[in-house]
Structure formats: C-alpha cells, structure tokens
Amino acid sequence: MALQSLDIxxxxxxxxxxxxxxxTIEIAKLIDVSTCIGCKACQVACSEWNDIxxxxxxxxxxxxxxxxxxxxxxxxxxxxxxxxxxxxxxxxRKDGCMHCADPGCLKACPSPGAIIQYSNGIVDFHQENCIxxxxxxxxxxxxxxxxxxxxxxxxxxTLCSDRVSVGxxxxxxxxxxxxxIQFGSKEDMKDVAATRVADLKTRGYTNAGLYDPxxxxxxxxxxxxxxxxxxxxxxxxxxxxxxxxxxxxxxxWLKPLATIGIAAAGLxxxxxxxxxxxxxxxxDDEHAAANPAAKQEDKA
Amino acid sequence: MKEQLIQRYxxxxxxxxxxxxxxxxxxxLSGLAFFYPAFFWLTGVFGxxxxxxxxxxxxxxxxFVAFARQFFRYWHHNLINSEDIxxxxxxKTVLSGHEVGDTGKYNGGQKGMFWLMCACMAVLLVSGFxxxxxxxxxxxxxxxxxxxxxxxxxAATGLIAGIIVHVYAAFWVKGTIRAMVEGVVTHAxxxxxxxxxxxxxxxxxx
Numbered sequence: 001m002a003l004q005s006l007d008i009x010x011x012x013x014x015x016x017x018x019x020x021x022x023x024t025i026e027i028a029k030l031i032d033v034s035t036c037i038g039c040k041a042c043q044v045a046c047s048e049w050n051d052i053x054x055x056x057x058x059x060x061x062x063x064x065x066x067x068x069x070x071x072x073x074x075x076x077x078x079x080x081x082x083x084x085x086x087x088x089x090x091x092x093r094k095d096g097c098m099h100c101a102d103p104g105c106l107k108a109c110p111s112p113g114a115i116i117q118y119s120n121g122i123v124d125f126h127q128e129n130c131i132x133x134x135x136x137x138x139x140x141x142x143x144x145x146x147x148x149x150x151x152x153x154x155x156x157x158t159l160c161s162d163r164v165s166v167g168x169x170x171x172x173x174x175x176x177x178x179x180x181i182q183f184g185s186k187e188d189m190k191d192v193a194a195t196r197v198a199d200l201k202t203r204g205y206t207n208a209g210l211y212d213p214x215x216x217x218x219x220x221x222x223x224x225x226x227x228x229x230x231x232x233x234x235x236x237x238x239x240x241x242x243x244x245x246x247x248x249x250x251x252x253w254l255k256p257l258a259t260i261g262i263a264a265a266g267l268x269x270x271x272x273x274x275x276x277x278x279x280x281x282x283x284d285d286e287h288a289a290a291n292p293a294a295k296q297e298d299k300a
Numbered sequence: 301m302k303e304q305l306i307q308r309y310x311x312x313x314x315x316x317x318x319x320x321x322x323x324x325x326x327x328x329l330s331g332l333a334f335f336y337p338a339f340f341w342l343t344g345v346f347g348x349x350x351x352x353x354x355x356x357x358x359x360x361x362x363x364f365v366a367f368a369r370q371f372f373r374y375w376h377h378n379l380i381n382s383e384d385i386x387x388x389x390x391x392k393t394v395l396s397g398h399e400v401g402d403t404g405k406y407n408g409g410q411k412g413m414f415w416l417m418c419a420c421m422a423v424l425l426v427s428g429f430x431x432x433x434x435x436x437x438x439x440x441x442x443x444x445x446x447x448x449x450x451x452x453x454x455a456a457t458g459l460i461a462g463i464i465v466h467v468y469a470a471f472w473v474k475g476t477i478r479a480m481v482e483g484v485v486t487h488a489x490x491x492x493x494x495x496x497x498x499x500x501x502x503x504x505x506x
Contacts, residue, residue, distance in 0.1 A: 013337035110334045111349055131343075131353040133334065134433040138446045152434055246446040250453055255336070258457040265461040269468035272395065279397050280474045281488035 010117040012109035027120045028186035029159060029170060031094050032196055032224040033234065034205075036180040038063060038077055038092040042172035046075045049160065049171035069095065071148030071155040075172060078235035093223070093234040094172070094181070097144045097157035099123045101217030104243040105156075107251050108139025114154075121186065121220035122161045127153045139251075141216060141241035159220065189222060196224045215242035304487040306501050308479040316369055317480055323363035324463060330356045331456050357432045364425045371418060377405045378415065384408035404496040409469070416462050423455035 008018040047053060054066045054073040063079045075096035082089045103123045106115040114129035115136060125136075125145070132152035136145040145154045160170035168174070169183040182192055193210040200208035209228025212218050223237070231237040309317070326345055330352045333342035343352035383401045387408030390400040394409070401407075406414070430440050430448035437445055470476040475489040490498035499505065 013340055015337050110337070110340065112337060112340055129349075131349045132433060133353050134431075134437055134445075135449070137437075138442060138449055143442060147433060149434070244443070244446055246443070246450050250446070250450040254450070254453055254457070258335070258453070261457055261461045262464065265464035265468075269464065269472075272468075273472060276395065276397055278474050279472050281486065281492040 007119045008116050009119045010106060011113050012106045012115040013112040022119070024119045026186040027122070027159075027164065027184065027220060028189040029099075029173060029221045030182045030184075030189040030193055030224065031221065032180045032182070032193075033091065033093055034180075034196070034200055034208075034224060034226050035178050036077075036092050036094065037178055038079060038090075039177060040077050041175045041177055042094055042181060043073070043075055043077060045171040045175035046157070047073070049163070050074065050158070052155075069144060069146055069156070071146045071150070071153075074155065074157040080233060080235045082233050091227075091234050093237060095144075095235065097123065097159070097221065098142050098216070098241075099157075099159055099220035100141075101219065102243065104139035104141050104216070104247060105136035105145055105154075106139070107243060108135040108247055110135055118161065120164065122159045122164065123220075124158050124161045125154055125156060127151075127155070130154050139243065139247050141238060141243060157221075186218075186220065193222065193224050197228075200224070200226055211237070213238075213241050215240050305484040306487065306490050306498070307483055308485045308490075309483045311483065313373065314480055314483055316366055316373070319366040320363055320370060323359050323366065324459075326359050327356060327363060328456070328460050328463075332460075335453055335456075357428055360424065360428050364421055367417070367421050374406075374414065378411045380408070380411050380415075384411055388412065399492060399495075402496045403494050404500070405494060407494070413462055413466055417459065420455040420459040420462065423451050424459070427452040427455065 006019045006022045007024050009020075011018055052072045052074065054070055057065055057067060059065070060067060064076065066073045066076055069076055075094055078093050078095050080091040080093070082091055099122055101121065103115070103117060105125075106117060106123060109115045110133060111129050111131045113126055114131070115123065115125055117123050130153040132147060132154070134145075134147055134154070136154050137143075137147070145156045147154050160168070160172075163170060173181045173183040182189060184192075190210065190212070197208045197210060205226040207229040208224070208226050211223035211225050211228060211231055223231075223234075225231060225234065225237075227233055231239050329342045329345045332339045333345075333349075333352065334340075334356075340349070343349040346352035346355045383403065385408065387394065387401050387403065391409065393400050394407075427448035429436050431437055431445055431452060440448070470480070473493060475485055479485045487498070487502070490501065
C-alpha cells in the first residue's frame with residue numbers, strides 16, 4: 001500500500017492534489033466483442049478471484065445469468081439478439097466498470113478516499129470509507145456501481161487492481177479462452193484494436209470500430225465493436241456517455257453558488273448589525289407604535 | 301413600572317419550534333458535510349460518516365413532521381395582503397430600523413420567509429425520499445435520483461440561507477428571542493413591530 005499510495009491520481013471528496021511525483025503507465029483492458037463466444041469464463045474467474053458469489057438465479061429465457069450486475073457480480077455477460085439486413089446477430093457484451101478517465105462516480109462521491117483513481121487508470125472503491133449514500137450510482141454514466149444489501153456499501157469491478165499492482169493481468173483476461181479479452185498498456189491495446197478493426201472491415205463490418213468514449217475522457221476498458229456506429233445494440237451501451245448535466249450542476253455549479261448565497265446571508269447580518277445596530281422598542285415614546293413613520297432611537 | 305407582557309407563543313408552540321430548530325441544525329451540518337468535501341468532518345455531529353448518512357434522513361422526517369404541525373398552526377396568519385406587499389417594497393426602510401405599515405402578527409418579511417420555508421421543506425422531503433438508500437432510491441430511475449439530489453441541494457441551500465436571515469432578524473429585533481424562549485413580548489415590542497396584532501391582543505386603540 002505504501003508505494004501504491006504514491007500512484008493515486010485522484011481521490012473522491014479531496015480538494016487538494018494527490019501525490020504526483022510518480023507516473024505509472026496507463027493500462028487498459030480490451031474486450032473484442034467479435035471474438036467473444038459468451039462462455040462466461042470471465043464471470044467465473046471474477047467470482048473466484050474476488051471471492052464473491054452471486055446467488056444462483058433462475059433462467060429467464062435468455063442466457064443472461066446473473067441478469068444484472070450486483071455487489072456480488074462485478075461483471076456479467078449481456079446477450080442481445082439483433083436483426084438487421086435480414087439476418088440475426090447475437091451480440092454478446094461483457095458488462096462492468098469502464099474505468100473512465102473522468103469518472104462520474106468519483107465526482108459524485110462525498111466521502112474522502114472512498115473512490116480513488118490510480119495513475120494507471122484504474123478506478124477503485126475503498127469500501128472502508130464508503131458511507132452507502134449511492135451518489136456514485138447517480139454519477140456513473142454506465143450504471144455500474146451497486147450497493148450491497150449486506151453492508152450498504154458500493155461495489156464494482158476493481159480491474160483486479162490487486163493483481164495489476166503486482167504485474168499480473170486481471171482474472172477475466174487470464175481466463176478468457178478465445179483471447180477476446182486482452183490487457184496491456186492503453187497504447188498497445190489501441191494498436192491491437194486497430195488491427196482487429198481493420199480485419200473486421202475486410203469482412204464486411206464497415207462500421208467496425210473501437211469504443212473508447214471521449215465524453216468521459218476515454219476509458220480503461222475498451223470494446224472492439226462490429227457496429228461501432230450503434231453501440232446501443234449491445235444491450236444499451238451508451239453512444240456518447242458523459243457525466244450527466246444534472247450531476248455537473250449539482251457537483252459543479254451549485255457549490256460556488258451555494259457558497260456565495262450562504263456567505264452573503266451571514267455577511268449581510270454581520271455588517272448590518274455593526275452598521276445599523278440593534279432594533280429596540282423605545283419605552284419612553286408611547287406613540288412609537290401608533291405612528292409607523294416615527295424615527296426610532298437606536299440608543300439603548 | 302412593571303413591564304407589561306403579552307403571550308406570543310404557548311409552551312407547545314415553543315417546544316414545537318425548538319424541535320424543528322434542533323433537527324435543522326443537525327441536518328444542515330451533516331448536509332453541508334455531504335455537499336462540501338472540506339466540511340466532511342461535520343458528519344461528526346452524528347458520530348461517524350456512515351452514521352451521519354444513516355441518521356440524516358430519519359432526522360429529516362422528524363423535522364418535516366414537526367414543521368408540518370407548525371404549518372397548520374400558522375398558515376392562516378401568513379396569507380399575504382397589500383400591507384405586506386408595501387412592507388416588502390419598503391424593505392430598505394425596514395432595514396434601517398423603521399417600521400412600515402400597520403403590521404399584524406407577522407410582517408411581510410416573516411410571511412415571505414414562512415412560504416420559502418414551506419417550499420424548501422416540501423422539496424427536501426420529496427427529493428430526500430427519492431434519494432434515500434437503501435429503502436426508497438431503488439424504486440426510482442437513476443435520472444430521477446439525479447434530479448432529486450440536485451433539487452435537495454438547492455432547497456437545502458435556500459433553507460440554510462433563509463434560516464440565517466430568520467435567526468439574524470430575531471437577534472436584530474431585540475425582544476424577539478424572548479418570544480420563542482419565554483413565550484412573551486413586551487407591550488412596547490408589540491406596539492412597535494406588530495401594531496395591528498398589539499391592538500387585537502390588548503383591545504386598545506393605540
């Protein structure tokens with residue numbers, strides 16, 4: 001933890017800067033949707049490595065199980081059946097935290113050090129500081145964090161920050177049998193993605209592309225999509241994700257306005273009292289109240 | 301001469317007021333802690349940050365219920381009439397220490413404050429329930445929760461600024477705090493600040 005603490009870029013609810021001397025390499029996980037076979041080995045690996053067990057659910061008619069992210073399921077495969085140009089496409093996406101460069105969860109979090117962003121790009125929750133307010137859920141443009149019913153604290157994918165910090169790849173990457181999930185420096189992953197996109201284009205996927213949305217400053221989990229023009233097809237992956245305007249107004253604009261408003265009320269009172277002075281009824285003048293315009297003596 | 305007093309607030313009204321006031325202070329401090337990172341330490345009013353997050357909404361409900369009792373006590377005293385409009389337009393004269401108009405139980409400023417508090421309390425209650433974890437927030441879509449959090453912060457800011465003015469006004473107009481502590485005001489106070497109410501209470505013409 002000692003050296004790791006030097007690699008923190010940002011910390012929730014902390015107005016002053018984190019240590020900036022060291023700069024580590026920016027990493028990324030690349031998920032190639034076009035080579036994913038939907039085996040869910042990544043879900044199992046995540047569950048095993050992190051020692052979290054979601055309850056065994058019920059079959060709801062599609063392959064999705066668990067059907068949603070939870071405090072005990074940090075990644076889930078989402079299976080979408082899309083019909084276009086007269087053919088059925090089975091679009092499978094491994095959903096989970098995108099590790100945004102500009103994380104909405106961190107912006108919204110009110111508790112110092114409950115959410116931290118490492119200089120390698122990983123956004124991590126430190127549950128010991130989490131107060132369970134759920135602001136991170138409101139801040140996230142991807143609907144990822146979940147509050148645990150057991151302890152009312154927020155959980156999500158850590159990008160296996162513990163493994164990465166000792167030079168290993170995340171558990172899901174290690175276990176993926178088709179190589180659809182890769183891990184490395186963000187630059188390298190962009191190169192890999194470019195090769196994959198070029199290949200997909202030769203195979204007729206003219207809109208193939210890399211999903212690294214700039215509205216959140218880019219992400220440290222990226223997708224290769226065969227239909228990068230329609231990310232919504234992949235179980236609602238947002239087209240242009242950004243921190244919501246409502247959250248920006250709340251966490252950005254309102255703070256200085258509220259400060260000015262509250263300070264103005266306090267300062268007005270102070271200066272009014274030391275200039276105008278107290279307002280006392282004048283006991284001697286019986287007519288003071290009857291004559292509203294009567295000049296009032298301020299002397300005690 | 302023994303000072304002549306008029307009862308302005310009964311014991312029940314005073315207790316009611318101070319329940320709201322104490323709740324407000326606890327809520328404002330813990331709320332500011334959630335809003336301003338630099339004031340996060342104010343969560344200490346409830347022991348720990350986690351406890352503050354848990355307790356804040358419950359205290360909010362107590363404040364709302366107690367305030368609702370006040371609303372039904374006072375709303376009919378706070379209907380705004382032409383005298384109050386005159387008062388509001390002459391607020392500069394009032395602030396220089398002069399009385400304006402034939403004021404009843406409450407002046408235009410107090411009435412305006414009453415309705416501001418009512419509006420803020422209503423917004424705080426509704427938005428507070430929408431954002432309340434783990435009990436209620438799960439029933440609302442995330443964009444609605446975002447709006448609730450924004451509205452909650454706005455209304456809280458309005459209420460805090462309003463209460464600062466409310467407290468200052470009580471401190472500035474000497475003899476006012478006594479009304480909410482001992483329940484009484486002097487004849488001179490009533491005659492000067494609330495002449496119409498003074499006549500109603502004493503039956504005097506002057």
